[in-house]
Amino acid sequence: MIELRDLTKRYGDKTAVDGLSFTVRPGTVTGFLGPNGAGKSTTMRMVLGLDAPTRGDVRIEGKHYGELKEPLNSIGALLEAKGVHGGRSAYNHLLCMAQSNGIPERRVGEVLEMVGLHDVARKRPKGFSLGMGQRLGIASALLGDPRILMFDEPVNGLDPEGIHWIRTLMQHLAREGRTVFVSSHLMSEMAQTAEHLIVIGQGKLLADTSMSQFIAENSRTHVRVRTPEPQRLLDVLTTEGLRPAAGAQGALEVDGGDAARIGELAAAHRIVLHELSPQRASLEEAFMRLTAQSVEYHGHAPGGVQAPPEGAQVAPGAPQPPPEGPQAPPGGTQAPPGAPQAPPPGGQQAPPPGDPQGPPPEGPGWGEDWQRRRRR
Amino acid sequence: MSTQQHNGQAAPAQPAAAHMPAPAGTVPPAGAGAGQQPGQGQPGQGHWPGGIAPYSSPIPMARTNLGHALVSEWTKIRTVRSTVWTLGVMFALVVGIGLLSAVGLSGDFTGMPLLSSGLFGLMLGQICVITLGVLVVTSEYGTGMIRTTLTACPQRGRVLLAKATVFFLLAFVMTTLACALTALINSALLSDQTLPSYERGSELADSFEGGKLVASGSEWLGATVGAGLYVALLGLLSLAVGALLRHSAGAITTMMGVVLLPLLMAMFMAGKALQDVRDFLIEYSPLNGLASLYRIPMTTDQDATGWPLLGGLAVVTLIVFAAAYALLNKRDV
Numbered sequence: 001m002i003e004l005r006d007l008t009k010r011y012g013d014k015t016a017v018d019g020l021s022f023t024v025r026p027g028t029v030t031g032f033l034g035p036n037g038a039g040k041s042t043t044m045r046m047v048l049g050l051d052a053p054t055r056g057d058v059r060i061e062g063k064h065y066g067e068l069k070e071p072l073n074s075i076g077a078l079l080e081a082k083g084v085h086g087g088r089s090a091y092n093h094l095l096c097m098a099q100s101n102g103i104p105e106r107r108v109g110e111v112l113e114m115v116g117l118h119d120v121a122r123k124r125p126k127g128f129s130l131g132m133g134q135r136l137g138i139a140s141a142l143l144g145d146p147r148i149l150m151f152d153e154p155v156n157g158l159d160p161e162g163i164h165w166i167r168t169l170m171q172h173l174a175r176e177g178r179t180v181f182v183s184s185h186l187m188s189e190m191a192q193t194a195e196h197l198i199v200i201g202q203g204k205l206l207a208d209t210s211m212s213q214f215i216a217e218n219s220r221t222h223v224r225v226r227t228p229e230p231q232r233l234l235d236v237l238t239t240e241g242l243r244p245a246a247g248a249q250g251a252l253e254v255d256g257g258d259a260a261r262i263g264e265l266a267a268a269h270r271i272v273l274h275e276l277s278p279q280r281a282s283l284e285e286a287f288m289r290l291t292a293q294s295v296e297y298h299g300h301a302p303g304g305v306q307a308p309p310e311g312a313q314v315a316p317g318a319p320q321p322p323p324e325g326p327q328a329p330p331g332g333t334q335a336p337p338g339a340p341q342a343p344p345p346g347g348q349q350a351p352p353p354g355d356p357q358g359p360p361p362e363g364p365g366w367g368e369d370w371q372r373r374r375r376r
Numbered sequence: 377m378s379t380q381q382h383n384g385q386a387a388p389a390q391p392a393a394a395h396m397p398a399p400a401g402t403v404p405p406a407g408a409g410a411g412q413q414p415g416q417g418q419p420g421q422g423h424w425p426g427g428i429a430p431y432s433s434p435i436p437m438a439r440t441n442l443g444h445a446l447v448s449e450w451t452k453i454r455t456v457r458s459t460v461w462t463l464g465v466m467f468a469l470v471v472g473i474g475l476l477s478a479v480g481l482s483g484d485f486t487g488m489p490l491l492s493s494g495l496f497g498l499m500l501g502q503i504c505v506i507t508l509g510v511l512v513v514t515s516e517y518g519t520g521m522i523r524t525t526l527t528a529c530p531q532r533g534r535v536l537l538a539k540a541t542v543f544f545l546l547a548f549v550m551t552t553l554a555c556a557l558t559a560l561i562n563s564a565l566l567s568d569q570t571l572p573s574y575e576r577g578s579e580l581a582d583s584f585e586g587g588k589l590v591a592s593g594s595e596w597l598g599a600t601v602g603a604g605l606y607v608a609l610l611g612l613l614s615l616a617v618g619a620l621l622r623h624s625a626g627a628i629t630t631m632m633g634v635v636l637l638p639l640l641m642a643m644f645m646a647g648k649a650l651q652d653v654r655d656f657l658i659e660y661s662p663l664n665g666l667a668s669l670y671r672i673p674m675t676t677d678q679d680a681t682g683w684p685l686l687g688g689l690a691v692v693t694l695i696v697f698a699a700a701y702a703l704l705n706k707r708d709v
Contacts, residue, residue: 026430026431045523045708048523048526048527049526049527049530050523050526050527050708050709051708051709052706052708065530066530066531068530069439069440070437070438070439070440071440071527071528071529071530072527072528073433073435073437077527079520079523081520081523082519082520083519083520083521083522083523083524083527084519084520084521084524085452085456085515085516085519085521086519087456087457087458088452088455088456089455092451092455093524095451095455096448096449096451096452096455097448097524097528099444099447099448099451100440100444100445100447100448100525100528100529101437101438101440101444101528101529102437102438102439102440102444103435103437104435104436107435140524144433144435144437145433145434145435146433147430147431147432147433176431177429177430177431178430178431
């Protein structure tokens with residue numbers, strides 16, 4: 001369990017982390033989400049005692065990091081910056097870590113096997129790919145078989161197979177009763193891994209909620225209707241108290257509408273419908289709406305008009321033209337007024353709330369498939 | 377505790393204990409915490425979701441102490457190439473130059489104490505030890521390894537102490553070995569000298585016994601253990617400077633300045649008015665300390681043994697080390 005109380009970190013007059021208070025509990029994967037520069041890494045460094053907080057404190061199982069008797073057995077961490085001497089072989093890197101905590105040497109071989117790096121154990125990490133470096137970082141986090149695991153952007157640089165592996169690994173670790181705290185700037189990634197969600201923006205806590213709750217509260221649903229007689233349908237719907245809005249390619253979008261009711265209304269008024277489909281805004285959009293005010297680095301798209309971002313997009317608010325600034329329009333859609341709105345990307349849809357676990361755990365064979373591929 | 381509501385989540389108010397309360401249906405093991413031993417890689421026992429006993433590792437754990445840190449630092453220093461390179465080059469320079477100069481000088485009257493030509497190689501060799509001393513600390517900052525190190529051992533003072541001990545012992549043993557080998561070469565090749573008539577009555581005449589140039593016990597000590605200690609201390613000072621500056625190039629440059637500048641500056645202080653400054657700079661130049669240990673001091677005081685200067689270096693090193701120690705505990709990494 002990690003407890004943060006009023007944790008604050010200032011660098012000069014810039015506040016990187018601003019009064020964070022939350023608790024990360026064992027047995028679940030807790031996602032730590034925020035745009036770039038939100039203070040995620042700074043928070044994690046303070047958890048590890050690497051940076052001293054300006055105010056407040058953070059405790060691991062009730063203790064400050066410096067008071068831990070066997071730190072690697074209490075908490076294992078993968079930090080964003082690799083933290084490996086490029087000239088020391090993977091094996092020796094893990095060995096010197098193990099020795100500093102009195103962990104038996106055989107454990108080094110075990111974790112290398114676990115992450116699938118045993119073939120390159122004697123190689124120097126200088127030549128490792130991003131994904132292999134990430135696996136070495138995960139191996140060092142697992143070295144002490146810790147009760148708490150903390151991963152900073154673990155999927156960075158991993159291929160899809162690696163991403164799947166780390167996802168199942170984290171869920172497996174949580175299921176063993178460990179505390180798993182993982183940061184990301186990708187909502188879509190979190191939606192598939194985390195059960196609990198902590199969102200920060202500009203160092204401030206924006207949300208501390210379960211994933212299913214977040215999905216339920218933040219997914220904007222609307223019904224898209226397409227008809228050759230948009231004006232008639234518009235009148236009918238408005239009369240019935242619904243709030244249709246012009247959507248992309250002549251479609252109408254009805255916020256909070258019920259598809260069945262709209263269909264019945266159209267039938268009653270003998271209006272032909274070409275499309276009637278309930279739409280769910282992506283979690284990514286919900287996340288952007290939440291953090292829109294607190295995004296630190298805005299990019300500006302050259303055209304000024306852009307479709308809502310796909311999963312990999314990092315800078316929320318970026319597509320908007322400057323006058324609008326970071327403020328999201330009241331409707332919550334990210335496209336500027338009048339711009340064509342693409343449908344929410346299907347891949348970013350939330351998993352059904354009833355299945356927070358995602359894919360089933362792989363059990364003991366983590367990384368096996370990756371190893372097989374390497375041997376080929 | 378959390379100021380935010382975990383709205384809608386099943387988790388009840390957090391108890392003081394570190395484990396989640398188990399809802400009816402799942403049976404927590406007796407004495408949760410010690411009882412449950414899920415081996416690595418066993419798929420989760422019990423059923424999700426609900427109360428899960430906190431994880432407890434089957435791996436035996438020890439309370440960490442300085443011994444662990446020392447073993448770890450020893451592994452670190454012997455598993456990077458910079459150690460092999462710097463110490464190897466140091467050895468080659470000291471012994472190689474020692475051998476060459478001994479061969480070149482043999483047969484003639486050198487006009488120097490028997491072991492003193494070992495200084496030439498060591499003046500270059502000490503740069504390697506300085507480099508290694510700096511790198512022991514700064515390479516960790518450069519690569520980010522320092523975060524891993526301080527995560528594994530949050531007692532920062534212990535890390536610095538372990539690094540310093542391991543490095544100092546290694547540097548001392550290696551430098552002393554190289555110096556001893558050079559001294560043996562010198563004594564083997566240079567003792568056959570005849571004292572020219574114009575040197576009779578000079579101090580050097582005392583070192584001739586039975587027509588051969590010999591070195592006294594204290595000369596041997598100074599040219600082996602003394603030189604080894606001196607260079608290892610310089611290396612330790614470099615390590616402390618590295619911990620202060622946290623930057624390889626900056627720290628190495630600083631140390632080069634410390635070693636070379638006093639003498640270089642003194643060379644350009646010709647005037648009478650600067651005589652005192654000039655003498656001071658020469659006397660306390662690190663190179664003079666080393667030269668004095670070889671009994672060829674750069675000052676007019678030809679009786680200097682170098683040991684007081686070695687003591688002075690130790691004091692300076694201790695002060696800088698204390699500053700590095702204090703700052704390491706204060707700074708973010």
